[in-house]
Amino acid sequence: MPGPGGNPFPQVLYGLEQFDLNGEYDPATSTFTPRRSGVYSIHASVSFDSNATVAVNVGIVIRANNDPILTDSETFPFGDGVIDAGGIVRLQAGDRVQVFFTISGTAGGNIEASLETRFDGARIG
Incomplete structure (x- = not known):
């Protein structure tokens, strides 16, 4: 999936x-x-793999019903890497949990289909 800069x-x-x-x-x-x-x-x-040859700011947001519940933002010096967010949260039956991602700057990039691009969710209590 493309992750164009600024989106x-x-x-x-x-x-x-x-x-x-x-x-x-x-x-x-x-x-x-x-x-x-x-x-x-x-x-x-x-x-992700960015077209940038300079540092890029990257963000990931996990949302429940469109409200942020877990986030991370980092600066990567060469434009590619892996970002993650996770934690323990209370959810209600029927909540809709989705993940969103962005790369800042003018250079776009792509999410790489790899073992490092993944989602895990499990009830623990």
């Missing part, structure tokens, strides 16, 4: 599903929707 956090598409024990992840929309309210461990990462 306000386009959604990350995680289309490949490894396993889904409770039928809570929809790879067609890259949306995690818990069936039960509770405490969840959520983690997302993005491997």
Whole structure:
């Protein structure tokens, strides 16, 4: 997925599903929707390649119902790398969890389809 410079956090598409024990992840929309309210461990990462030859600012936001719940922003000196965000959050049944990503600056870039670009979500309590 392209991540052109300056775009306000386009959604990350995680289309490949490894396993889904409770039928809570929809790879067609890259949306995690818990069936039960509770405490969840959520983690997302993005491997990216930018066209920049200078430092770029990168951000990742995990949102529940379009509200940010976990975020990270970093500066990468050569324009490519991996950024991640994760933590333990309380979710309600039916919440829609999605991941968004941006690269700042004038050079665009791409999200790389690799083992480092992934989403994990599981109820832990």
